[in-house]
Amino acid sequence: MTLFKKSVNASALYLALSASLVAFVHAAPVETVYGKHYQPVASVAQAQSQIVFYREADQQPGSANVYIDGEFQSALLPNAFTTFCLAPGNHSVGAFVKDAPMYAGKRAQPFRTALQGGNTYFIKVGDGLSGMPVSVTRADAERALKTMRQQAHTLSRASSVEACQYIGQAEKQYKDYSLSSDVLFAFGKSDRANITRNGHAAIRDLVQQIRRENTTLRNVQVIGHTDQIGSAAANDALGQRRAETIRLLMVQAGIPARDITAASAGMSEPLVHDCYGSKAEQISCYAPNRRVAIRVDGSSEVQE
Structure with missing residues (x-):
């Protein structure tokens, strides 16, 4: 299924969907860089779409800056993930390695997708250069995620990101x-x-x-x-x-x-x-x- 479209020339790009400051990313102690190990996520209500965004081990040093609708969401190090929710609808999504100090990925927002309410999408960082995310099935994603820990050292600046409200779970207080x-x-x-x-x-x-x-x-x-x-x-x-x-x-x-x-x-x-x-x-x-x-x-x- 086609999920993301490149907004620059509207050409369809296939994805089977399933600091921000590098300077202090390296300075942060390990225990503050990573949070808890991955646990399977619950379903969200129709009023939200959930994204589990992760980065596998690779040879590229530094963090991969994740942008949602042109705003900073997280800086993923290898073997780390972030989970967040958005309102259903059209959103730009990208992950760029080494785009500092110009942060071209933040400005370009080259890939867009329409998210459906009640769905959970599993996405991983691609080559980190084009910003193109790679969509993954839940089964394949969770095989990779089982050894990963949550990225915890940066604060999301993405205004469209919402706290996830899970079905059957009371609202977080x-x-x-x-x-x-x-x-x-x-x-x-x-x-x-x-x-x-x-x-x-x-x-x-x-x-x-x-x-x-x-x-x-x-x-x-x-x-x-x-x-x-x-x-x-x-x-x-x-x-x-x-x-x-x-x-x-x-x-x-x-x-x-x-x-x-x-x-x-x-x-x-x-x-x-x-x-x-x-x-x-x-x-x-x-x-x-x-x-x-x-x-x-x-x-x-x-x-x-």
Whole structure:
């Protein structure tokens, strides 16, 4: 069956369907780069289409940037996968290796497909140069996926991506917590040695609160946010380092390492915009943007 069409010349391309920043991809420790091992995915309702996108072992170094509708979804390393959902309809899908720093794949969006509601599609990274994804049957895909782990070191920026709602499963309930980076770290710092005394206390208190409010923990994501001072690349890297430091301290405070990952939003999700004046005035004005967010997928129900 024909799934994707190349939007450049509308020629049919056969597919049997079934950072973003490379700089800190290599710097991230292994335990924060990968999440849990693959488990067969459940079915989604008619209001959604599910995609399992994976990358087999290959000889190309670096990550394969996955773009959905021209926006960054994930950076897949070899032997890793990502799972996400979209509204049914037409979408552009591509995966490009070494497209930095111009990110041509993000702009080109050369391959499009019409996704049907209620379907799950298994797609793997192709040659990584043309961006053309390769569609795979579920049986073939899951034979490859059984040894893979979820890619966990980057944060999706794709606005069309939705949290999957599975049939027969209650809607996920997330709880969001936030810590001020100015409380946690000296300005511009990110390592454990530069966490303030108040920062250590805030982390201990947060872990106690999370454990008190969630009798079970299925996934905890630590996301580093920065201000608008400096380059995007430097801020993404700073956000990642801070998230990894907080993750480590939360693990030491009692959160299971297997359930917690670190990612960076850099300067892309500000709470405060357009600060002016001297550098000191800008630092003060942008303070709310410097934060570490913690998203918890857990349960507040008492277990019998």
